[in-house]
Amino acid sequence: GAVxxxxxxxxxxxxxxxxxxxxxxLDFQATTMFWYRQFPKQSLMLMATSxxxxxxxxxxxxEKDKFLINHASLTLSTLTVTSAxxxxxxxxxxxxxxxxxxxxxxxSGTRLTVV
Amino acid sequence: xxxxSQHNHHVILSEAASLELGCNYSYGGTVNLFWYxxxxxxxLQLLLKYFSGDPLVKGIKGFEAEFIKSKFSFNLRKPSxxxxxxxxxxxxxxxxxxxxxxxxxxxxxx
Numbered sequence: 294g295a296v297x298x299x300x301x302x303x304x305x306x307x308x309x310x311x312x313x314x315x316x317x318x319l320d321f322q323a324t325t326m327f328w329y330r331q332f333p334k335q336s337l338m339l340m341a342t343s344x345x346x347x348x349x350x351x352x353x354x355x356e357k358d359k360f361l362i363n364h365a366s367l368t369l370s371t372l373t374v375t376s377a378x379x380x381x382x383x384x385x386x387x388x389x390x391x392x393x394x395x396x397x398x399x400x401s402g403t404r405l406t407v408v
Numbered sequence: 409x410x411x412x413s414q415h416n417h418h419v420i421l422s423e424a425a426s427l428e429l430g431c432n433y434s435y436g437g438t439v440n441l442f443w444y445x446x447x448x449x450x451x452l453q454l455l456l457k458y459f460s461g462d463p464l465v466k467g468i469k470g471f472e473a474e475f476i477k478s479k480f481s482f483n484l485r486k487p488s489x490x491x492x493x494x495x496x497x498x499x500x501x502x503x504x505x506x507x508x509x510x511x512x513x514x515x516x517x518x
Contacts, residue, residue, distance in 0.1 A: 337452075337498070337508045386452065399444075399452045 296320055297389050299400025306377055306407055314372045314403045316387030322367035323389035328360075331384040331402075340385075343370040377407040412501050414509035421489050422517050429484040429512050431473075431499030440502040441482040443473055446511075447495045455497075458482065469493070491518045 296319040306312050316326055324345045329337040341362050342350040349362035359381075361373040370389075374381055386402040415430045433439065443455040456467025463475040473484045482499060494516045499509040 398454075402452075 297323075297387065297398045297400040299387055299403060301403060302401060303404045304406070306405070308378055308407055309376055311373055311375045312377055312405060314374070314385055314387075314405075316370045316372070316389070316400050318368045318389045318398075321389075323370075324367060326364060326370040326387055326389045328362060328370075328372050329386045329388070331386060337386060340372075345370075374405065377405070379407045381405065382407045412499055412507045412509040414497075414499050414512050416512045417510070418513045418515070420515045420517065423491055424488045427484070427486040427489045427493070427514070429497055429499075429514070431482045431484065431509055433480050433482070433499075433501045433507070435480075435501060435503045435507075437503060441473075441475060442500040442502065443467065443471070443482070443484045444498045444500060445495045446498065452498065455484070489514070489516050491516045 298317045298319050300315050304312055326343040328340045328343060330340050331337050339352050340355045340360060341352060343362045343364040344350065345364045345367050349364065351357045359375055361375060362370065364370040370387060372385060372387070382405055384402050384404050386399055388399045411434050413432045419429065421427060441458040444452045445455050446452050455471050456465050456473055458465045458473065458475045464472060465475070466472045471484060471486050473482055475482050484497060486493065493514060495514060497512045497514060501507045
């Protein structure tokens with residue numbers, strides 16, 4: 294089946310630094326990838342839709358200058374959390390749609406802890 | 409606004425008991441429906457999905473769900489749960505974008 298690889302799985306960073314999270318579709322091309330954030334005991338919340346070759350579409354309330362998304366190729370999207378603060382600590386998950394029939398496949402997620 | 413409601417926030421069952429988790433959505437158009445499971449410490453995995461056709465959908469690990477259009481529901485069922493089914497279960501609707509329910513935490517007692 295379709296596989297989405299997400300790295301790193303865990304990252305701890307100091308407040309004020311930036312962190313980049315990668316999301317790769319390993320055996321299919323994804324013109325669209327999605328970035329979610331999951332707070333403890335809560336559901337996934339869509340942050341933005343990443344479109345290959347164009348600007349990402351951000352959900353209301355999500356700061357585009359803080360959460361930079363780049364979708365430079367059909368198999369890679371990156372989310373950069375800039376000037377991270379402790380309140381940005383969360384679980385970030387990407388997903389991509391394999392239009393070949395497997396539907397939406399999720400990455401394994403990234404646990405970000407800002408100290 | 410579109411929404412997905414999961415009425416059971418936390419369910420505790422003994423092994424071999426039957427399971428039904430409720431999911432209702434609000435969207436008047438064509439939707440694709442999903443159930444995902446997240447085992448402790450792991451990422452989301454797809455249990456089953458409904459796009460069209462037979463409204464009774466069978467998924468992995470003995471799970472099934474029934475789409476009832478008139479009730480805007482897509483309830484998840486399993487006749488006999490196992491301890492390994494302990495996890496968080498998310499219902500999701502894709503109507504131009506994904507909408508997730510708040511999740512149901514299932515604890516199965518051996």
